Amino acid sequence: MFMFIRAAEIVLVLALTGGTGNHLLDYASTPAYWKAKGVAVSVDSMLKELAVAKAEDVGALLRDLGSDDPQVREQAGRKLLQKGESVLPQLQEAAKSTDPEVAASVKSIIEQINVSAKAAAVRRLMAVRTLGETKAKEALPTLRAMLESRDMFVPEYAGRAIAAIEGKPYRNAKVEDATRKRDLWLLPEDACLVAQDAVIGTEPVTLDQIAAAVPALPGLNKEQVLREVTKNVIEVAEQVGDVRLDAVTGGLSGQLGPEVGWGVVVFRGQYDSAAARAALRKLQVKSSRVGEMDVFEPDKDMALICPSNEQVVLIVGAKPEQLPIEIMVKATGTGKGTLANSKDMVKLLESVDTTADAFAVVKVTDSYRQAPVVQGFDTVTAVLRHKDKLAGFEVKGQGSDAQKVKDAVDFLNGQVREGINELKGEVQNRPMLKPALDFVQSIRCSADGKNATLTGSISTDAALIGGMMGAIVEPRGVPDEPKVPPPPPQQKTQ
Numbered sequence: 001m002f003m004f005i006r007a008a009e010i011v012l013v014l015a016l017t018g019g020t021g022n023h024l025l026d027y028a029s030t031p032a033y034w035k036a037k038g039v040a041v042s043v044d045s046m047l048k049e050l051a052v053a054k055a056e057d058v059g060a061l062l063r064d065l066g067s068d069d070p071q072v073r074e075q076a077g078r079k080l081l082q083k084g085e086s087v088l089p090q091l092q093e094a095a096k097s098t099d100p101e102v103a104a105s106v107k108s109i110i111e112q113i114n115v116s117a118k119a120a121a122v123r124r125l126m127a128v129r130t131l132g133e134t135k136a137k138e139a140l141p142t143l144r145a146m147l148e149s150r151d152m153f154v155p156e157y158a159g160r161a162i163a164a165i166e167g168k169p170y171r172n173a174k175v176e177d178a179t180r181k182r183d184l185w186l187l188p189e190d191a192c193l194v195a196q197d198a199v200i201g202t203e204p205v206t207l208d209q210i211a212a213a214v215p216a217l218p219g220l221n222k223e224q225v226l227r228e229v230t231k232n233v234i235e236v237a238e239q240v241g242d243v244r245l246d247a248v249t250g251g252l253s254g255q256l257g258p259e260v261g262w263g264v265v266v267f268r269g270q271y272d273s274a275a276a277r278a279a280l281r282k283l284q285v286k287s288s289r290v291g292e293m294d295v296f297e298p299d300k301d302m303a304l305i306c307p308s309n310e311q312v313v314l315i316v317g318a319k320p321e322q323l324p325i326e327i328m329v330k331a332t333g334t335g336k337g338t339l340a341n342s343k344d345m346v347k348l349l350e351s352v353d354t355t356a357d358a359f360a361v362v363k364v365t366d367s368y369r370q371a372p373v374v375q376g377f378d379t380v381t382a383v384l385r386h387k388d389k390l391a392g393f394e395v396k397g398q399g400s401d402a403q404k405v406k407d408a409v410d411f412l413n414g415q416v417r418e419g420i421n422e423l424k425g426e427v428q429n430r431p432m433l434k435p436a437l438d439f440v441q442s443i444r445c446s447a448d449g450k451n452a453t454l455t456g457s458i459s460t461d462a463a464l465i466g467g468m469m470g471a472i473v474e475p476r477g478v479p480d481e482p483k484v485p486p487p488p489p490q491q492k493t494q
Contacts, residue, residue, distance in 0.1 A: 021205060021206055021207075022172055022244055022245045022246065022269075023153070023242055023243065023244050023245075024233060024236065024237055024242050024243040024244075025122065025125055025126065025129070025233065025237060025242045026205075026206045026207065027206075027207045027229060027230075027233050028126070028207065028229070028230040028233040028234055028237070029206075029207050029208050029211070029226040029227070029229070029230045030126055030129060030130045030133060030206075030208060031208070031226070032223075032226045032227045032230040032231075033126050033230055033234060034126070034130070035227075036227070036230070036231070036234075037123070041130060041134070043131065043134065043136040043138060043139060046127045046130050046131050046134075046136070046139070047127075047131075047139060047142060049123060049124060049127035050124060050127055050128070050142060050146075052086075054086065056083070056086070056087070057090075058080060058083060058087050058090055058091075059090075061076045061079055061080050062076075062080075062090070062091075062094045062102075062106070064076035065077065065080075065094075065102050065105050065106065066097075066099055066101070066102045073105070077105060077108075077109055080109050081109055081112055081113065084113060084116070084117070084120075085113060085117050085120065088110065088113060091106050091109060091110050091113070092110065094106045095107050095110060114275070115239075115275070115278070118237070118238050118239060118240065118241045118272075118275060119238040121151070121152075121241055121242070122234065122237045122238055122241065122242065124151075124154070125153060125154070125157050125242055128143065128146065128154070128157040128158055128161050129157055129160070129161060129206075131143065131161050131165075132157075132160055132161025132162070132163075132164035132165060133164065133208070135164065135165050136165065137165055139161075139165070140162065140165060143158045143161050143162050143165075144158070144162065146158035147159060147162075152241065152242070152270065152272070153242050153244065153270070156173075156244075172246075173246075174198060175198055175246040175247045175268060177354070177355045179247075179268065180196060180198065180247055180249070180268070180354070180355075181354065182335060183196070183247065183249040183266045183268055183311075184196060184249055184339070184349070184354070185336065185337050185339050185340055186249070186266055186328070186331040186332060186335075186336070186337035186339070187249070187251035187264055187266075187331075187337050187338075187339040188251065188253075188264065188324045188327050188328070188331075188337065188338055188339065189337075189338040189339050189340075189341040189342045189345075190253055190254060190342070191251030191252060191253060191254075191264070191339060191342075191345065192252065192253065192254035192345070192362065192363040192364075192365050192368070193250075193251065193252040193360070193361070193362045193363075193368070194249075194250070194251050194339070194345060194348075194349065194360065194361050194362075195249070195250050195251075195358070195359065195360035195361075196247065196248065196249045196250070196354070196358065196359060196360075197247065197248045197357070197358040197384075198246070198247050198357050198358065207226065207229060207230075208226070211225070211226055239275065239279045239282075240271065240272055240275045240276045240279050241271065241272045241275055242271075243269065243270070243271040244269045244270040244271070245267060245268075245269045246268045246269045246270070247267075247268040247269070248265060248266070248267055248268070249265070249266040249268070250263065250264065250265045250266070251263065251264045251339070253317075254363070254365040254367060254368075255365065255367045256367045256368070257318065257367065258318060259318055259319065260318050260319075260322065261317060261318050261322070261367075262315065262316065262317035262318070262322055262323055262324060263315070263316050263317065264313065264314070264315050264324065264328060265313070265314045265315075266311060266312075266313050267311065267312040267313075267314070268310060268311060269310065269312075270309060270310060271309060271312070272309060273306040273307070273308055273309050273312075276306050276312075277294055277296075277306050280296050280298075280304070280306075285297065285298050285304075286298075290325060290326060290329045291326070291329045291330065291333060292329075292333060293305055293307055293329050293332070293333065294306070295325055295329065300320050301316060301317055301318065301319065301320060301323070302314070302315065302316050303315040303316075303323055303325050305325075305328065305329060305332065307332040307333070308332075311332060313328050313332060315328060344363050345361070345363060348361040348362075348363060348379055348381065349361055351381060352381045352382075352383055353383055356383040356384060356385050357384055357385050357386050357391075358383070358384040358393075359381070359382060359383045359384070360380075360381070360382045361379070361380070361381050361382075362374070362379065362380040362381070363378075363379055364377050364378055364379060364380060372408070372411055373408060373411060373412055373415075374397070374408070375404065375407075375408055376397070376399045376401065376404030376405045376406075376407055376408035376409075376452075377397040377398060377399045377405065377408065377452070378398055378399055378400055379397070379398050380395065380396070380397045380398075381395070381396050382394065382395040382396070386460065389459055389460050390457050390458070390459055390460065391457060391458050391459075391460055392455070392456070392457040393455065393456055393457070393458075394453065394454070394455050395453070395454040395455075396451065396452070396453050396454075397451070397452040397453075397454075398450060398451050398452075399450050399451075399452075400450060401450070402447075402449050402450050405447050405449070405450055405451070405452050406447045408447075408452065409445050409446065409447040409452050412445050412454070413445050416440060416443050416445070419440045420437065420440050420441055423436055423437040423440060424437065435458075435459055438458075438459070439456065439457070439458045439459075442455075442456040442457045442458070443455070443456040444456065
């Protein structure tokens with residue numbers, strides 16, 4: 001389970017910045033991957049990886065599955081399994097057999113082939129990506145033919161590789177506004193904070209590109225870091241396949257605390273939900289049947305639902321009995337939640353541009369007011385938009401007491417000034433923190449009676465992201481080992 005969590009963290013933290021990749025495999029280094037597989041990278045070796053095995057007629061083996069001799073049946077099943085993906089169409093047809101034993105055997109073989117096929121699918125996608133990174137023009141005919149493939153992600157990877165070879169820009173396809181809205185209204189009606197990020201921005205940036213931008217630092221072995229991150233990502237991908245993240249929709253309950261509250265996140269994208277469920281079962285993650293869906297419980301205060309190949313729902317909370325599991329199962333099953341029943345939240349959502357790259361609305365509750373920055377407000381809205389390699393945001397707060405609004409703005413401006421002063425000192429010794437300083441210096445916050453506005457921008461350039469990561473992982477020095485005093489001398493016995 002740990003590797004699933006680590007891979008999820010990698011994708012979320014980096015993809016939500018807007019300038020990085022939104023595929024799980026974007027966070028696997030191609031050089032590290034092929035080195036681990038013992039493959040020397042060249043155009044020829046990558047094209048060989050993409051060669052499609054010719055399907056052969058396995059009718060005789062399928063007939064042997066119905067033999068009265070158990071040894072014949074076992075041998076036929078073993079041989080069919082060895083044939084791999086190329087015989088899946090014939091197996092899928094044979095699974096319709098009126099002989100229940102034959103149908104069951106074929107379905108079992110299909111399931112086993114599908115499991116082993118994940119590693120092969122990952123290998124093909126990494127080969128396509130590598131051809132794009134090597135700018136191999138002789139690979140263009142093969143890649144263009146792959147644009148017509150029906151295999152998950154293959155046309156997209158081929159398009160990215162072709163764009164890289166031809167020196168053309170490539171942008172992630174934006175999820176449709178109507179689809180984003182459907183995810184939005186799946187949330188429970190007592191959500192008082194709602195946010196959505198469409199996970200788009202500039203051209204996708206891979207882990208290799210980010211690592212290349214990380215400055216050389218003493219004690220930091222970038223090759224080892226790439227190898228370890230790649231290992232974690234590939235371990236997951238070879239079980240569930242690649243995963244694409246298109247949008248994230250989240251909601252928080254109005255009451256939050258050690259004993260109360262919940263959060264719901266709806267991930268929108270593309271993945272193999274059946275493989276994900278199978279992997280979770282293999283890990284022996286506790287599960288139960290709620291309505292028509294399997295609900296997994298990685299932790300007592302967490303629930304995970306994989307309702308389709310386009311959605312994953314994560315629910316967390318203070319106590320298991322408070323998790324809105326049944327509400328979300330029903331919402332994802334019917335495509336309609338209960339958020340629309342909250343007039344206040346509907347009004348707030350109508351006040352912002354929900355087609356922006358990212359947005360958030362907050363109905364400030366007494367629980368939220370524990371944070372000083374929002375104490376003076378009744379509602380807060382925010383929008384973020386990407387332009388070139390810059391993400392600009394605007395936050396608006398509205399209160400009922402002008403003095404409290406002014407106090408909140410003064411507090412925030414004080415925090416910004418402190419941050420600038422601290423970062424200026426840090427940047428002198430660690431120049432890679434300059435993007436963070438630029439971000440904080442871009443912040444402007446002002447009050448106008450009962451209203452306040454905050455604006456700012458942050459770069460999504462790969463070099464700047466790499467510099468920030470370098471600052472995060474920069475060694476702080478290894479403390480000396482504690483000196484252990486020698487043991488007291490043993491006293492001689494008389």
